[in-house]
Amino acid sequence: MTWAWLWWLLGVVVAVKLAVLYRNREEIRACFERDPAASNWFEVVLTYAGLHAIMMYRVAHRLRLWGVPILPRAVSQWARFWTGIEIHPGATIGRRLFIDHGMGVVIGETTILGDNVTLFQGVTLGGTGKDKGKRHPTIGNSVVIGAGAKVLGNITIGDNVMVGANAVVVRDVPPGSTVVGVPGRETKSADRYFPGINLDHTHLPDPLADRLEKLQDEIDLIEQHLKAWKSNQPK
């Protein structure tokens, strides 16, 4: 009799796990699409902290939608304990989110994430500390946010934006542009617009360096003119 119960329990656990995996199949596929290190299905399912955090978020979010008290936050804190990723159950997350490595990622309560978003470790989608109500960012589709970047406040990040590692973004960013630095400076936008996901976040333009180079060119030109003027002066 005891064995029958145990088999029944095991069957329920396996069925629930398969159902959860089936519901998250798109996120599992996203791991393969966006992480060159992902080699096999079992490894991804068993060891990818980002995937585990998203699965637990989906449970916490559902419980919150049902109006269950305390339990959603408890699930979210449990997920944080295991993965180092804190996703508030109130956040709204689109399809195929991929969190690479994960540790230190924070997604605030009123954050809205589009589809195909990629986050690296240490990303904060947080509030500035001075707003109430909707106080976290709205992130468009196919956005890539580099390691350690902070996106703060009720701002909108357009589709296909790339946020450089360690950038601090406190202003809206139009679609297709790249933001780097502290505070985040936007670089070329329209000509960088492309559909789909581009993970080349290591070759980002540096607007400050570009400006400094232009200034140096102008100084060189002035020096040339000055030298020419001096050499034309009567001795």
Ligand SMILES: CC(C)(COP(=O)(O)OP(=O)(O)OC[C@H]1O[C@@H](n2cnc3c(N)ncnc32)[C@H](O)[C@@H]1OP(=O)(O)O)[C@@H](O)C(=O)NCCC(=O)NCCS
């Ligand atoms: C700095 C902070 C407290 C806002 O202060 P504030 O005096 O209200 O600042 P404002 O929003 O008026 O911005 C003032 C200037 O500072 C810049 N700025 C704001 N926050 C900044 C930051 N974190 N880093 C660099 N520059 C920042 C703004 O771009 C603005 O620049 P500008 O005048 O050239 O346009 C806030 O933006 C911040 O960083 N809070 C920390 C929030 C946090 O850690 N959240 C995590 C939650 S999990």
